[in-house]
Amino acid sequence: MQSRTLARELALLMLGQTSDRDERQAGAGLPDLADSSLTDLMHRALAGLHQHVREALDRSAEDLQNAEQHLLDSELQDAGETQQAQQLPKVRQHLRDGLALAEMALNRLSAGLELPRVLLLADQPEVRRDAIERTRAVLQNRQQIDSSLDAVMEGWRLMRLPRIDRDILRLAAVDLDTFGTPPAVACNEAVELAHRYSDDQGRRMIHGVLRRLTTAAGRP
Numbered sequence: 001m002q003s004r005t006l007a008r009e010l011a012l013l014m015l016g017q018t019s020d021r022d023e024r025q026a027g028a029g030l031p032d033l034a035d036s037s038l039t040d041l042m043h044r045a046l047a048g049l050h051q052h053v054r055e056a057l058d059r060s061a062e063d064l065q066n067a068e069q070h071l072l073d074s075e076l077q078d079a080g081e082t083q084q085a086q087q088l089p090k091v092r093q094h095l096r097d098g099l100a101l102a103e104m105a106l107n108r109l110s111a112g113l114e115l116p117r118v119l120l121l122a123d124q125p126e127v128r129r130d131a132i133e134r135t136r137a138v139l140q141n142r143q144q145i146d147s148s149l150d151a152v153m154e155g156w157r158l159m160r161l162p163r164i165d166r167d168i169l170r171l172a173a174v175d176l177d178t179f180g181t182p183p184a185v186a187c188n189e190a191v192e193l194a195h196r197y198s199d200d201q202g203r204r205m206i207h208g209v210l211r212r213l214t215t216a217a218g219r220p
Contacts (some may be wrong), residue, residue: 007130008171008189012197013045014038014135015167033140038132137174138167145173152212165202168193172210176217183214 149158172190175181187210194203
């Protein structure tokens with residue numbers, strides 16, 4: 001189960017390296033789906049993830065430095081102006097700002113340390129094969145997948161969603177139709193990807209679309 005979860009995440013990163021234009025409008029052919037091309041796509045995705053991890057750690061260090069400075073400023077103000085009640089709101093604000101920056105840094109650090117797990121385990125042959133097959137399934141059937149998702153969007157269009165949300169939905173669709181994943185598992189995996197790469201609105205949208213998709217297909 002863990003290897004399939006990692007394969008989905010790696011496939012999501014690989015899809016992010018491809019063009020998302022509507023090929024029916026552009027008149028372009030299918031992308032190159034050879035193993036060598038998809039492996040190159042994987043290498044680019046992992047390189048981008050590696051860079052993202054480094055940037056996240058750098059931002060965490062900067063946030064911690066800013067938090068430290070805010071806390072120091074509050075201590076200096078408190079030491080020099082304790083008798084002046086009008087200065088207390090400013091001291092409290094410095095403390096709040098410092099604590100908020102520290103919390104932001106810790107959250108970003110936590111997310112940044114989780115991502116190397118994908119980099120490390122992506123070397124496993126079964127994870128790579130599964131990721132390549134999932135990416136190929138999406139690219140090969142994207143028009144059909146997008147049409148099925150559009151049909152349950154209820155007044156919305158798939159292409160109006162952020163790119164990351166579209167790709168999460170596409171991967172869930174091939175989970176259901178190509179890989180025979182139980183609907184509850186496919187939905188849970190998609191929501192977990194949205195938790196890591198999207199936002200609250202994206203998670204709610206993805207959950208709702210997949211619920212309607214499985215209902216329309218007569219799946220429990």
